[in-house]
Amino acid sequence: MKSAFMSRFLPSVxxxxxxxxLVCTIVTSAANSRxxxxxxxxxxxxxGQPQSPRGETEExxxxxxxxxxxxxxxxxxxxxxGGHVYQKAREINDEKFESLETKVEPTVFIALLVRNKAHTxxxxxxxxxxxxxxxxxxALWIRSDHNEDRTGEILTKWSRKIDNMGKYHSISSQIVDxxxxxxxxxxxxxxxxxxxxxxxxxxxxxxxxxxxKRLWADYIWFLDADAFILNNQTLKSLISKKKHIVAPMLISxxxxxxxxxxxxxxxxxxxxxxxxxxxxxxxxxxxxxLVHTALLVNLRYTNIPSFVRMNNSVPEDxxxxxxxxxKERNIPMEVCxxxxxxxxxxxxxxxxDLMRDYEQLVNLRAEVAGNLKMVFGYISYE
Numbered sequence: 037m038k039s040a041f042m043s044r045f046l047p048s049v050x051x052x053x054x055x056x057x058l059v060c061t062i063v064t065s066a067a068n069s070r071x072x073x074x075x076x077x078x079x080x081x082x083x084g085q086p087q088s089p090r091g092e093t094e095e096x097x098x099x100x101x102x103x104x105x106x107x108x109x110x111x112x113x114x115x116x117x118g119g120h121v122y123q124k125a126r127e128i129n130d131e132k133f134e135s136l137e138t139k140v141e142p143t144v145f146i147a148l149l150v151r152n153k154a155h156t157x158x159x160x161x162x163x164x165x166x167x168x169x170x171x172x173x174x175a176l177w178i179r180s181d182h183n184e185d186r187t188g189e190i191l192t193k194w195s196r197k198i199d200n201m202g203k204y205h206s207i208s209s210q211i212v213d214x215x216x217x218x219x220x221x222x223x224x225x226x227x228x229x230x231x232x233x234x235x236x237x238x239x240x241x242x243x244x245x246x247x248x249k250r251l252w253a254d255y256i257w258f259l260d261a262d263a264f265i266l267n268n269q270t271l272k273s274l275i276s277k278k279k280h281i282v283a284p285m286l287i288s289x290x291x292x293x294x295x296x297x298x299x300x301x302x303x304x305x306x307x308x309x310x311x312x313x314x315x316x317x318x319x320x321x322x323x324x325x326l327v328h329t330a331l332l333v334n335l336r337y338t339n340i341p342s343f344v345r346m347n348n349s350v351p352e353d354x355x356x357x358x359x360x361x362x363k364e365r366n367i368p369m370e371v372c373x374x375x376x377x378x379x380x381x382x383x384x385x386x387x388x389d390l391m392r393d394y395e396q397l398v399n400l401r402a403e404v405a406g407n408l409k410m411v412f413g414y415i416s417y418e
Contacts, residue, residue, distance in 0.1 A: 140170075140173070141169065141170050141173045141272075141275075142173065142254035142255055142275055143173050143174075143175070143205070143251075143252070143253045143254045143255070144169070144173060144174050144175070144253065144254065144255045144256075144257055144271065144275075145174075145175045145177060145244070145247070145248035145251060145253035145255070145256045145257070145335075146164075146174060146175070146176050146177065146256075146257045146259055147177045147179075147241065147244035147248070147256060147257065147258050147259070148176070148177065148178045148179070148259055148261065149179050149180070149237060149240055149241070149258075149260075150178065150179070150180040150187055150191060150261045151180060151181065151182055151183055151187065152182075152183055152184055152185055152187055152226055152227065152390055152393075153185075153187050153261040153262060154183075154185040154186040154187045154189075154190055155185070155390075155393065155394045155397055156261050156262045156264075156381070156393075156397060157187065157190045157191065157194075157261055158190070159264055159397075160261050160262070160263070160264060161190075161194050163264055163265050163266065163268075163378075164259075164265070165198075166268050167265065167268050167270065167271050168268040168269055168271075168272060169271045169272060171203040171204045171205075172203065172204065172205050173205060174204050174205055175204065175205045175206045175207070175208075175248075175251060175253065176198070176204055176206070176207040176208070176209075177207075177208050177244055177247065177248075178191060178195060178207070178208065178209040178210070178211070179210050179211075179240050180210075180211045180212070180213075181211070181212035181213075181236075182212070182216070182217055182218055182219060183213060183217065184217045184218070184226050184390065185390060187213075188211045188212075188213030189213070191209065191211050192209070192211055192213075195207060195209040195211075208247075219232045219233055219236070220232065225386055225387055225388075226389065226390055227384045227386065227388055227389075227390065227393070228386040228387075229386065231352060234352045234353055234354060235352065237354050238343045238344075238345075238352075238354045238357065241258065241343045241354055242342060242343050242344065244256065244258070245340075245342065245343070248335060249335060253335055254334070254335055254336055255275065255332055255333065255334055255335060256332075256333050256335055257271070257330070257331070257332045257333075258330075258331040258332075258333075259329075259330055260328075260329045260330070260380070262329075262380055262381040262393075262397075263286060263294070263329045263330045263378065263380050264286075264378045264379045264380065264400075264404075265284070265330065265377065265378045266376070266377070266378040266379065266404065267284075267375055267376060267377045267378060269375070270284050270375075270377050270378065271332075273372075273374075273375055273377075274332050274372065275332070277321060277372065278334070279321065279332075279334065279368075279370050280333075280334050280337055280367050280368055280369075281327065281331065281332070281333050281334070281341075281362060281367060281368065281369045281370065282321065282327070282332050282369075282370045282371070282372060283295065283327035283328070283329065283330050283331050283332060283369075283370075283371050283372070284330055284371075284372055284373075284375070284377030284378065285313065285314070285371050285372060285373040285377060286329060286330060286377060286378050286379050286380040287314070287378075287379050287380075287403070287404075287407070288379065288380055288381065288382050288400065288403075289379075289382075289399055289400050289403035289404075290382065291310075291311065291314055292382040293313075293314050293371075293380075294327060294328050294329035294330060294371070294380055295313075295324045295326060295327045295328070295371040296324060296325050296326040296327075296359075297309060297310030297313070297324065297325075298310075298325060299325040299326060299359070302350060302351050302356055302360065303351075303356075304326075309322070313371065313373055314373075316373050318373075319373060319374055320372070320373070320374055321370045321371070321372040321374065322370060322371055322372075322373075323368045323369065323370050324369060324370065324371050325359055325363070325369065326355060326356070326359040326369060327359075327369050327370070327371050328355040329380050330378075330380075331358075339365055339367060340367075341358055341361035341362040341364075341365055341367055342358070342361055343357055343358050343361075344357070344361075345357050346360075346361065346364070379400055379403070379404050381393065381396045381397060381400060382396065384396075
């Protein structure tokens with residue numbers, strides 16, 4: 037009788053246990069799925085991800101604490117929790133963002149477009165690394181192509197070194213170092229600015245804008261590789277001024293600087309105050325029609341000019357287009373000489389060769405040592 041009872045009862049118990057385990061599994065799976073959705077942060081693009089032919093980031097990612105995402109053989113992006121406090125704050129609400137803003141430095145996206153600057157890069161990169169600013173708050177975005185010197189080699193070695201150190205929020209480096217070394221309309225002049233070169237630079241700068249905004253950067257800093265930021269407080273100083281668009285005044289050893297005193301029909305015009313600003317007879321920040329070479333743009337404003345030409349009457353020149361667009365939006369551009377910030381090379385004539393730029397660098401270093409009492413050396417990237 038006991039055997040008959042067990043034969044009828046045990047199958048029912050087994051079926052019940054199996055059913056109970058199955059229900060628990062389904063409930064647990066559903067809960068975990070809901071938890072993952074609740075804990076998921078807003079998807080934002082990784083600086084340095086492969087770009088589509090249109091120059092737009094195709095893939096997105098989720099911030100997951102302290103993670104390294106390997107993108108290819110030479111470039112990776114290091115994503116840190118601290119680097120995304122602004123994103124998370126902004127996703128919560130503006131009030132929390134404002135309270136968080138007082139505790140950390142603003143995030144800065146530095147865009148570097150480099151061509152044929154092997155002679156300036158050791159100095160430029162050393163000074164860039166020496167900036168007194170939290171590196172985890174800085175994203176580096178480097179693009180270089182059509183080089184006839186060791187620019188690509190130097191940038192590649194430096195990018196790998198910086199990426200391995202893991203100090204910066206992220207680094208994206210795309211270096212095209214193979215033929216053709218000149219664009220088709222350059223002819224025999226390696227430094228000539230042609231229509232194709234202007235269009236290429238405009239496209240890259242617009243791409244930098246898009247990625248910086250997607251990364252929730254607070255500022256974007258367009259830096260030329262011949263802008264020598266000798267004062268390591270420069271970035272902090274510019275940001276503290278809370279300007280819309282601003283640049284540090286850079287000396288050149290002559291009257292040339294990285295701003296225009298006036299503009300006439302889209303082109304440079306000397307103003308009465310230009311010399312006083314360059315020679316620092318007037319000290320402060322001054323509204324000017326155009327700044328370039330070390331251009332800091334505040335991305336917290338919704339009213340931001342672009343590098344897109346609005347009509348064909350405007351010359352196809354990136355700095356002129358940006359200045360005209362800023363003027364049409366009533367956005368002031370300012371240059372500051374309240375501190376001795378640094379130096380820059382004067383632009384070359386179209387028919388110059390690269391040796392002329394090297395000679396300028398030698399003269400500029402002597403000028404800086406004599407006038408600013410500063411000597412800028414470099415770290416070798418051999």
